[in-house]
Amino acid sequence: MSTPQPRANVAEIPPYVAGKPPTVRPGMTSYKLSSNENPYPPLPGVIEAVQAGVGAMNRYPDMGSAALYAALAETFDVPAGHLSVATGSVGLIYQLVQAFCDPGDEVVFAWRSFEAYPIAVTAAAATAVKVPVLADGRHDLDAMAAAITDRTKVVLVCTPNNPTGPAVSQSELDAFLARVPSHVLVVVDEAYVEFVRMTDPVDGIATYRSHQNVVLTRTFSKAYGLAGFRVGYAVAPAPIAAALRAVSLPFGVSTVAQAAAIASLERRAELFERVDSLVAERTRVVEALRGVGWDVPEAQGNFVWFELGDRTLDFAAAADEAGIVVRPFAGEGCRVSIGETEANDRLVAVAAAFTR
Missing domain, CATH: 3.40.640.10 (Type I PLP-dependent aspartate aminotransferase-like (Major domain))
Known part of the structure; x- marks a missing residue:
């Protein structure tokens, strides 16, 4: 019996992989750095x-x-x-x-x-x-x-x-x-x-x-x-x-x-004060990552990129163990959003340990 069939190209559409939520870990605040979200709440x-x-x-x-x-x-x-x-x-x-x-x-x-x-x-x-x-x-x-x-x-x-x-x-x-x-x-x-x-x-x-x-x-x-x-x-x-x-x-x-x-x-003036803070934090994170041996590309968004190849999923797992979830692209690298200061500090610590 025949059934309705979608166009052939529909079967070829690659899935969109959204950033995962952070893993809940008892006694530890977990952070989501996988979706390039602004960590600040909306203005009042x-x-x-x-x-x-x-x-x-x-x-x-x-x-x-x-x-x-x-x-x-x-x-x-x-x-x-x-x-x-x-x-x-x-x-x-x-x-x-x-x-x-x-x-x-x-x-x-x-x-x-x-x-x-x-x-x-x-x-x-x-x-x-x-x-x-x-x-x-x-x-x-x-x-x-x-x-x-x-x-x-x-x-x-x-x-x-x-x-x-x-x-x-x-x-x-x-x-x-x-x-x-x-x-x-x-x-x-x-x-x-x-x-x-x-x-x-x-x-x-x-x-x-x-x-x-x-x-x-x-x-x-x-x-x-x-x-x-x-x-x-x-x-x-x-x-x-x-x-x-x-x-x-x-x-x-x-x-x-x-x-x-x-x-x-x-409220663009107030919002952009927050953007300036995120940019300053981005600069701090990039400098810290380069200081522990990572050659990260120039970061002009609210995220950083790690070229990792076949070590991508290992890096993502190490980050997850530290209470931060990142966005892995299997076989290529990880994108990590600039988030709260504590989250960013954990990222630098994970990156420093991973290089060793």
Whole structure:
């Protein structure tokens, strides 16, 4: 007897592996460093805005996200018609591939990079073209440009790169964009943009303004500490933003998520004080790791990367024994979020013992 069958590409979709929660250990505080979450709770004004939104849970959210679009437009000085919101920046990635790729079209991206990229590409029946990162974890933009063919519809540039850490500079991005055909969509995935501290950083807003084929994707999950509410936004030329809104899930961004995002934008100065603290802690951790013998890549997000190869799972197990859970990529390495000071100190201790 025949039964309904999904499209063949559905069976090929790789699973998304979320960061595990920490193991409960009696007498020890355990820490989750596996999901690049902001360790700080939301600011009080954000909590109050969410509580007000909860009172309207019997009503559908504003499908047009009008207040959120207005707040984003004012914050970043862009037209509201150049914006699209979704359930995190990952939701936007799915929508971009869906909107711009026919089955078999190619999507070029660095690898290893964000785990959701091949999932979104395969779900759309498109073809993933993975270009290996350089030895230091950076995008090989020359190789990515060379990988573009007449079947390429989208290129994904993750900066800072998750999970390896380095960011693309503006001069590197400009040189790359000069080599990309104008009909190919370039997605500059800036999920960690607020953590970047480097010379010649990418100015995403200026880049989108000067190119008709560039879209920025950003999120409130990381720097803003709203991972549990799932809200991200894209900034793009009007036709691209309109295409994103056309394929968006109706009522996808909840009332409380919209309220939390708006309140967070109103408190950017306070939030970024916390970001500065995380960046300072990131610097301390990187210096400490290098001091005990680790050659970790440049870290421009809120995480560090350990190149471990076949020792990856052993390192993750050692961290777990110390009460910290990290994100292993079997056979490649571990990504570890910058968290509470105690958690970071344990990470350095685990790394120092592991090298011996």
